[in-house]
Amino acid sequence: MFKYVVLSLSFCFFACATQTTGTAQKFKTAEEYSKAKEFKPGKLVIVQGPTSDHETNINVLAPRLKNYIYIVVTPDGKELAVEKYETIQPEILLWKIDKLNIKNLEPNKDYTLKVVDEFRSSKTTVDTRTFRALDVKGYKARFAYASCMADDYRFTEVIDPMWDRMKSLNPDFIILNGDVVYVDSFEFVERKKATELDIWQRFIDSFNRLPMYKWTTLKPVFATWDDHDFGTNDGARDFPSKQAARKIFLGFFGGKNIPGVYQLENESVYFSLNAFHQRMLFLDDRYFRQPNKEQKEAEKFAHWGEKQHNWIMNTLNADGTPAWLFNGNQFFSGVDLSYKESIQSNNPAHFQKILEDLKSVKAPVVMASGDIHFSEVMRIPTDKLGYETYELTSSSMHSYTGSGWDNPLRVPGAFSKEFNFMLINSTSKDGGLEIDVESWGLADKPYFKNNFRVRK
Secondary structure, three states: OHHHHHHHHHHHHHHHHHHHHHHOOOOOOHHHHHHOOEOOOOOOEEEEEEEOOOOEEEEEEEEOOOOOEEEEEOOOOOEEOEEEEEEEOOOOOOEEEEEEEEOOOOEOOOEEEEEEEEEOOEEEEEEEEEEOEOOOOOOEEEEEEEOOEOOOHHHHHHHHHHHHHHHHHOOOEEEEEOOOOOOOOOOOOOOOOOOHHHHHHHHHHHHHHOHHHHOOEOOOEEEEOOHHHHOOOOOOOOOOOHHHHHHHHHHHHOOOOEOOOEEEOOOOOOEEEEEOOEEEEEOOOOOOOOOOOOOOOOOOOOOOOHHHHHHHHHHHHOOOOOEEEEOOOEOOOOOOOOOOOEHHHHOHHHHHHHHHHHHHOOOOEEEEEOOOOOEEEEEEOHHHHOOOEEEEEOOOOEOOOOOOOOOOOEEEEEEEOOOEEEEEEEEEEOOEEEEEEEEEEOOOOOOEEEEEEEOO
8 A cells, every 4th residue: 555655755856846847937048047148128218299290209217327228220231310309317326317309201111219328348238129110291199198107015916907908909009197196195205295316216116017107119108297296285386395296297208399299388297299180288187276275265276287278279279170188187077076186176267267268269178087086077067168078087097096086077877987999989080079989998898988079
């Protein structure tokens, strides 16, 4: 009996060892790793920023002692010039941001970016990505639209699947509409006390965790902020570190202006994108904002500040190009809740001024927002702007959620409190916009679909 058991154990050990050996991962030798001259994509944080049909901006988070060589190769193997026009290198960090500009691109072609480390007379390709220009002369914009991306430990299991879902839908570009980084996440930074170092560290933490910045194929990203990536919950113009926050946010997402397509204004982070026969205005709802609490009077331009407000209206009044307004928190409340931020609830005087001015501009507008940790589509009745329009709210990609609330403006069925983002097809036609919206998340089908038309 004993002999039988020993033989059985011996057989099991041999079989198991054989099976393990047969399926074990094969590694190179230590010397081969040490002498490797090329590595798989995803080593660095890389963001493709403002992009047109012939030009793009790319921002690379690099170790501060490395002077990487950046090479761009066309589909037929030719090299394009790469301008490293700025390096943001704070003394307090071990990292820096190299900001690149590449011209002479063509849409619908795959270009390759190589990041090369020249060290002790040897060159190593540490990262390789592909990217494209945008066909901005067309009439259809196909983009993913998302906000609220907490890197908190409780969302670890869903972060990768959510970004995999977005990648599988293959949008042409991505719009991030606030709370892209939770600086004051309850783990590291106290609210209202974030320093420049705090903001840098939380951005680097989050960018290293979120898969999009490591994708082999880059996607152009257009981003504005809300309170948490501004630096503090319900942040406003009195936040002490707002100038540092602006420098850091634009370091990761900003780029050189592209005449006729992308124009960043000189203050805060607001900018315009003229593309696809549409105008997209990305607004700053924090830098100039009157604090919500302890208001002695409701200022006339409390939400955006007078200069930004006038820029919005002048831009919309330049011609009748149909437009999007992207703002971190909601325009319309739908219902007035004390804990819910919106222009209508927090800044009623400015809200009425916005409605009055939007009635008189040439361009019809669609509004888009985030912040509230559920997604919905609101139908804005004709009496508000003189024509029927909509507000789309996309939230959250992965962040805290609750049950939401009833909204009398909500389009029936256009609601999801699951982790989600929107996939939007927006077509410029007959002086207006025809828009298809799908809300996607962890499920294998959209949480809701909606389509509508806006004309003035």
